[in-house]
Amino acid sequence: MPPLNPPAPPSRGYLSDGTTVASWLCTRDHKRIALLYLFTITFFFLIGASAAALMRWELTRPNGDLMTSDTYNRLFTLHGVVMVWFFLIPSIPAVLGNFVLPLAIGARDVAFPRLNLASWYIFVCGGLIALYAIVVGGVDTGWTFYTPYSSTYSNSNVMVMATGIFVAGFSSIATGLNFIVTVHKLRAPGLTWFRLPLFVWAIYATSIILVLATPVLAITLALMALERGFGVGIFDPKLGGDPLLFQHLFWFYSHPAVYIMILPGMGVVSELVSCFSRKKIFGYKVMAFSILSIAGLGFLVWGHHMFVSSQSVYAGVVFSLLSFLVSVPSAIKVFNWIATLHRGSITFGTPLLYALGFLALFTIGGLTGIFLATLAVDVHLHDTYFVIAHFHYIMVGGGVMAYMGGIHYWWPKISGRMFPEGWARFSAVTIFVGFNLTFFPQFLLGYLGMPRRYHIYPAEFQTLNVISSAGAAVLAVGYLVPLCYLTWSFFHGKDAGPNPWNATGLEWQTPSPPPSHNFEQTPVVTRPPYDYPPL
Amino acid sequence: MTSAEPASAPSPYSDAAQRDVANHLGMWTLIATEILFFGGLFLAYCVYRGAYPAAFSAGSHRLDFWSGTVNTAVLLTSSLFMALGDAMIRVGRRRGLQVCVTLTAGLGVLFLAIKFSEYREMYAEHLVPGIRYGAAGPPQMQLFLFLYFVMTALHAVHMLVGIGLLGWLLTLNRRGRLSRDRRAPVSMVGLYWHFVDCVWVFLYPLLYLIPR
Numbered sequence: 001m002p003p004l005n006p007p008a009p010p011s012r013g014y015l016s017d018g019t020t021v022a023s024w025l026c027t028r029d030h031k032r033i034a035l036l037y038l039f040t041i042t043f044f045f046l047i048g049a050s051a052a053a054l055m056r057w058e059l060t061r062p063n064g065d066l067m068t069s070d071t072y073n074r075l076f077t078l079h080g081v082v083m084v085w086f087f088l089i090p091s092i093p094a095v096l097g098n099f100v101l102p103l104a105i106g107a108r109d110v111a112f113p114r115l116n117l118a119s120w121y122i123f124v125c126g127g128l129i130a131l132y133a134i135v136v137g138g139v140d141t142g143w144t145f146y147t148p149y150s151s152t153y154s155n156s157n158v159m160v161m162a163t164g165i166f167v168a169g170f171s172s173i174a175t176g177l178n179f180i181v182t183v184h185k186l187r188a189p190g191l192t193w194f195r196l197p198l199f200v201w202a203i204y205a206t207s208i209i210l211v212l213a214t215p216v217l218a219i220t221l222a223l224m225a226l227e228r229g230f231g232v233g234i235f236d237p238k239l240g241g242d243p244l245l246f247q248h249l250f251w252f253y254s255h256p257a258v259y260i261m262i263l264p265g266m267g268v269v270s271e272l273v274s275c276f277s278r279k280k281i282f283g284y285k286v287m288a289f290s291i292l293s294i295a296g297l298g299f300l301v302w303g304h305h306m307f308v309s310s311q312s313v314y315a316g317v318v319f320s321l322l323s324f325l326v327s328v329p330s331a332i333k334v335f336n337w338i339a340t341l342h343r344g345s346i347t348f349g350t351p352l353l354y355a356l357g358f359l360a361l362f363t364i365g366g367l368t369g370i371f372l373a374t375l376a377v378d379v380h381l382h383d384t385y386f387v388i389a390h391f392h393y394i395m396v397g398g399g400v401m402a403y404m405g406g407i408h409y410w411w412p413k414i415s416g417r418m419f420p421e422g423w424a425r426f427s428a429v430t431i432f433v434g435f436n437l438t439f440f441p442q443f444l445l446g447y448l449g450m451p452r453r454y455h456i457y458p459a460e461f462q463t464l465n466v467i468s469s470a471g472a473a474v475l476a477v478g479y480l481v482p483l484c485y486l487t488w489s490f491f492h493g494k495d496a497g498p499n500p501w502n503a504t505g506l507e508w509q510t511p512s513p514p515p516s517h518n519f520e521q522t523p524v525v526t527r528p529p530y531d532y533p534p535l
Numbered sequence: 536m537t538s539a540e541p542a543s544a545p546s547p548y549s550d551a552a553q554r555d556v557a558n559h560l561g562m563w564t565l566i567a568t569e570i571l572f573f574g575g576l577f578l579a580y581c582v583y584r585g586a587y588p589a590a591f592s593a594g595s596h597r598l599d600f601w602s603g604t605v606n607t608a609v610l611l612t613s614s615l616f617m618a619l620g621d622a623m624i625r626v627g628r629r630r631g632l633q634v635c636v637t638l639t640a641g642l643g644v645l646f647l648a649i650k651f652s653e654y655r656e657m658y659a660e661h662l663v664p665g666i667r668y669g670a671a672g673p674p675q676m677q678l679f680l681f682l683y684f685v686m687t688a689l690h691a692v693h694m695l696v697g698i699g700l701l702g703w704l705l706t707l708n709r710r711g712r713l714s715r716d717r718r719a720p721v722s723m724v725g726l727y728w729h730f731v732d733c734v735w736v737f738l739y740p741l742l743y744l745i746p747r
């Protein structure tokens with residue numbers, strides 16, 4: 001006979017504080033807002049990934065007979081726009097940043113909880129507008145919206161899409177503003193700047209970029225749209241305007257945007273590497289300053305996207321040198337991660353597998369970036385698949401690997417449950433293999449001269465393209481498996497306990513999942529970060 | 536904004552002072568964003584003014600010098616009253632604050648009215664690129680006029696937001712929610728108002744005072 005009063009199920013912290021739809025849609029809890037973002041960007045990831053799948057399918061044959069060129073143009077634009085603005089940019093900041101940042105600094109919430117929720121609604125509005133642009137036919141300009149094609153000649157839904165991105169930009173700004181104030185004003189007692197985990201440093205630097213770069217994109221897209229709408233504008237050569245000015249303004253945002261996508265990943269990887277090698281991060285202060293210097297230098301290198309535009313050679317030389325400079329702090333970080341691993345007590349848990357994947361892929365992406373920053377070499381490689389491969393190694397090999405690693409690392413905190421380790425390792429390895437299979441051949445294709453954004457290509461490129469497409473299929477499996485087991489483990493995984501990884505960091509000092517107010521007592525910090533006992 | 540919060544939404548702050556400094560930093564960060572937002576336009580202006588000085592001068596001559604000048608005076612005076620309002624509430628004079636903020640908002644509305652009449656006149660003279668344009672002159676003059684309309688319209692939108700915020704201050708004050716110890720909203724709105732004013736301080740010489 002069952003007991004009359006079955007024991008109440010264990011509380012699931014913030015997850016059980018209200019279970020109605022309204023309790024989620026009106027929440028001001030940073031943890032719930034993080035989950036709202038998680039669902040939203042996963043949805044957009046699937047859309048962007050489907051477009052990529054269709055493109056890879058088309059590229060298995062050289063004569064481009066599966067779709068029209070126009071359809072293909074719309075697919076790669078869709079893929080770029082959705083992945084950049086509706087997945088990568090919000091990925092780590094808005095999901096992991098929102099969830100972890102206040103916990104990691106011992107705060108009850110972000111500085112402006114209402115603004116935080118508003119930022120999600122703004123993001124959803126922007127996303128819906130972008131979806132509408134896709135449903136009514138899409139855009140064929142590429143994600144870069146170069147004038148005068150976008151402002152004058154394109155017959156696709158440029159205005160609607162630009163509006164969607166414009167709106168979503170304000171959610172980026174709101175999130176960045178919120179995090180800046182949170183880090184400045186809400187740190188727990190004793191948590192000085194140089195006791196902050198590097199993840200917090202990275203999110204802080206990213207927020208500065210979000211706040212300073214996004215408005216420039218907004219005004220640039222607005223100017224482009226005005227020109228399109230009124231048939232007159234400042235990029236119009238007929239009036240003496242210069243289309244290149246658009247590129248300058250666009251890349252003034254979009255190069256720093258790359259750091260919006262990669263800096264948070266660097267922060268995540270620092271946490272993972274330190275925790276899974278049970279060691280203090282090597283050169284903590286240098287790591288913090290290199291994050292800041294990457295963020296700062298990022299604003300000075302945009303011209304490397306314009307070496308073969310009519311930009312002056314002297315400007316090109318300066319932009320080339322400045323771009324080389326970025327590799328210094330980046331390399332320092334890579335060396336310091338490796339030095340942290342060196343003689344550590346390493347466990348190859350899933351998060352570390354992702355971190356190691358990040359290290360390998362980010363290094364390849366970074367080194368090929370030096371090729372592209374070299375003026376003369378870039379003339380050969382510009383607008384080829386080499387560029388595609390390079391930035392996918394950074395943004396997917398770096399950014400998405402770190403995002404996946406971070407999701408796995410903090411999943412026990414987010415859900416209170418463990419994920420199945422075997423499946424997780426399997427998918428981490430699958431993603432790594434699939435990724436390299438997809439994108440390494442593209443370096444070769446680009447070097448051999450295959451241009452980006454074409455679906456018809458000479459037959460001798462077919463073998464490499466087929467390998468790349470096969471890799472994309474492997475990659476798809478690698479991404480779909482976590483979607484399944486993470487969802488399963490959210491409800492059925494075994495209890496995680498407050499600190500399954502035995503990690504330092506304030507977020508691990510509260511139950512999993514944390515209560516709505518985060519900490520029963522505001523923690524007081526007395527020790528440096530990554531204070532693992534000596535080995 | 537201290538409306539009753541549901542129990543599930545605890546304030547992230549430990550006290551009101553911490554909240555006030557956070558709000559201030561938030562406003563400064565917003566202003567940094569705004570500077571970059573206008574920054575793209577200022578950059579475009581500088582590039583084309585450097586390239587086409589004669590056309591820009593010709594364009595500037597088509598603007599109504601006195602409207603711009605009077606508007607500058609109006610806006611600077613409004614900022615003076617905003618600062619006076621801040622001084623009033625510092626010594627707890629709520630009526631004085633009400634008068635000052637009302638004057639600030641009133642001058643803001645006057646500014647917009649003058650701006651609007653300027654737009655209307657330019658429309659009548661076929662000086663609105665893309666909508667109604669038929670001015671003789673170098674083609675690059677359109678670049679100047681286009682920038683003129685985009686920059687001043689964006690500024691006017693910020694004025695509208697500012698006037699809304701001033702209205703919010705008046706409501707707060709009428710309900711007795713502002714005092715010597717609770718005056719953070721006044722200095723926040725003040726910061727924003729002065730920023731919008733500063734933008735105009737740059738717009739006025741760039742647009743109206745090109746060598747005449």
Ligand SMILES: [Cu+2]
Nearest residue numbers: 255302304305
């Ligand atoms: Cu770049």
